[in-house]
Amino acid sequence: MSAPALRLGTRRSLLARTQSGHVADLVRARLGREVELVEVTTDGDRSQASNTSLVGSSSTGVFVSALRDALLADEVDLVVHSLKDLPTAPHAGLALAAVPTREDSRDVLVARDGLTLGELPVGSRLGTGSPRRAAQVAALGLGLEIVPIRGNIDTRVGKVTAGELDAVVLARAGLARIDRLDLVTETLDPLQVLPAPGQGALAVECRESDTDLVAALGEHLDDAGTRAAVLAERAVLATLEGGCSAPIGALGEVVEGEDGDELWVRAVALSPDGALSVRSSAAGRLDDAVGVGTRLGEEMLADGAGQLGQPGPVDTQTEQGEER
Known part of the structure; x- marks a missing residue:
C-alpha cells in the first residue's frame, strides 16, 4: 500500500x-511521495486583496503564523x-526540516526606460517597503526620493509602469521564480546593497514529532552550503536584534579556503537615513555557521x-512578505 499524499500548506498568491510547487516537485522526485497543495488563506491575504492595512501587525508575521497554525493543527504536513x-527564534513543536538550494539572493532594480540605479536622475522616486533597502540606497548619495510602498510584485511594478514611481527595488529570487526576470533593469551588487538575511532561500517546516518526515526532507532536500550561509546570516540578525533596531543586511557565501570550503559572511547595520553604518565580515567553518554569525554580530x-x-520599533526582520 502506497503512503498517503503529503499535504503541503501554501498561501494563495502566485509567488x-x-x-x-517547486518544493512539491522536489518531494515527488526525491522522496517518491505524492504531494497535494492545500491553500491556507490568511488575514494578510484578505487585507491585500481588499487593499486595506493590518493595523498594528506585520503582514509577514500574519502569513507565517497562519501556515504554522495549520501545521500544528494537523491540517497540513509541511509548509x-x-x-x-521567519523569525530568528525557533518555534515550539516545529522543525526547519530543509533549506533547498538557494536562488540568487541579490536585489534588483525595475526602472522606467531601462534605467540603472546610477542613471536615475536626481529627484527620481524610488519605491521600497524595506528599511534595509531604503537605508542602503540612501547611503549611495544619488539624490533619490525614497517612497515607502506595500503590495505584491505586480502591485509594486505597476507603480512604475503607471508613472507613479520611477523605479522599485525587489528581490531577484521572487521575479526568477515567477519567470519575470525580463522586468529587471539592473541586478544590484551586494557591495552597494546587501540582501536581507535569508533572502533567496526557502524554508521547509514540518512538525517536530513527524521524525521520519523531518529526516527524509533533511536528507533529500537540504543543501548544506545554503543552510550554512543562511544560519550564519540569521545568527548575525539574532545577535543584532538584541541591541540594535537598525536596518540590517547580511550575506553568507561558501568560498574556497586554504583547507577546503569555508564560510564568508558580510553584514551591515545602518541608520534609517543611511548616513551612518557599521560594516564587517567574518570567516569560519561551515559546521560553525551559527558561531561565525554570532561573533560577527557581537x-x-x-x-x-x-x-x-x-x-x-523598526522592522528589520521582515520586508512585507515573500521575496519582494
Missing part, C-alpha cells in the same frame, strides 16, 4: 504557490516559507551598531 520572513555591536537605530 507562494510557485515556491510551494514552505521565504526564509527571510563585533558589530561593539563597533556601535546598537546606536544606529531610531526610537521605537
Whole structure:
C-alpha cells in the first residue's frame, strides 16, 4: 500500500504557490511521495486583496503564523516559507526540516526606460517597503526620493509602469521564480546593497514529532552550503536584534579556503537615513555557521551598531512578505 499524499500548506498568491510547487516537485522526485497543495488563506491575504492595512501587525508575521497554525493543527504536513520572513527564534513543536538550494539572493532594480540605479536622475522616486533597502540606497548619495510602498510584485511594478514611481527595488529570487526576470533593469551588487538575511532561500517546516518526515526532507532536500550561509546570516540578525533596531543586511557565501570550503559572511547595520553604518565580515567553518554569525554580530555591536537605530520599533526582520 502506497503512503498517503503529503499535504503541503501554501498561501494563495502566485509567488507562494510557485515556491510551494517547486518544493512539491522536489518531494515527488526525491522522496517518491505524492504531494497535494492545500491553500491556507490568511488575514494578510484578505487585507491585500481588499487593499486595506493590518493595523498594528506585520503582514509577514500574519502569513507565517497562519501556515504554522495549520501545521500544528494537523491540517497540513509541511509548509514552505521565504526564509527571510521567519523569525530568528525557533518555534515550539516545529522543525526547519530543509533549506533547498538557494536562488540568487541579490536585489534588483525595475526602472522606467531601462534605467540603472546610477542613471536615475536626481529627484527620481524610488519605491521600497524595506528599511534595509531604503537605508542602503540612501547611503549611495544619488539624490533619490525614497517612497515607502506595500503590495505584491505586480502591485509594486505597476507603480512604475503607471508613472507613479520611477523605479522599485525587489528581490531577484521572487521575479526568477515567477519567470519575470525580463522586468529587471539592473541586478544590484551586494557591495552597494546587501540582501536581507535569508533572502533567496526557502524554508521547509514540518512538525517536530513527524521524525521520519523531518529526516527524509533533511536528507533529500537540504543543501548544506545554503543552510550554512543562511544560519550564519540569521545568527548575525539574532545577535543584532538584541541591541540594535537598525536596518540590517547580511550575506553568507561558501568560498574556497586554504583547507577546503569555508564560510564568508558580510553584514551591515545602518541608520534609517543611511548616513551612518557599521560594516564587517567574518570567516569560519561551515559546521560553525551559527558561531561565525554570532561573533560577527557581537563585533558589530561593539563597533556601535546598537546606536544606529531610531526610537521605537523598526522592522528589520521582515520586508512585507515573500521575496519582494
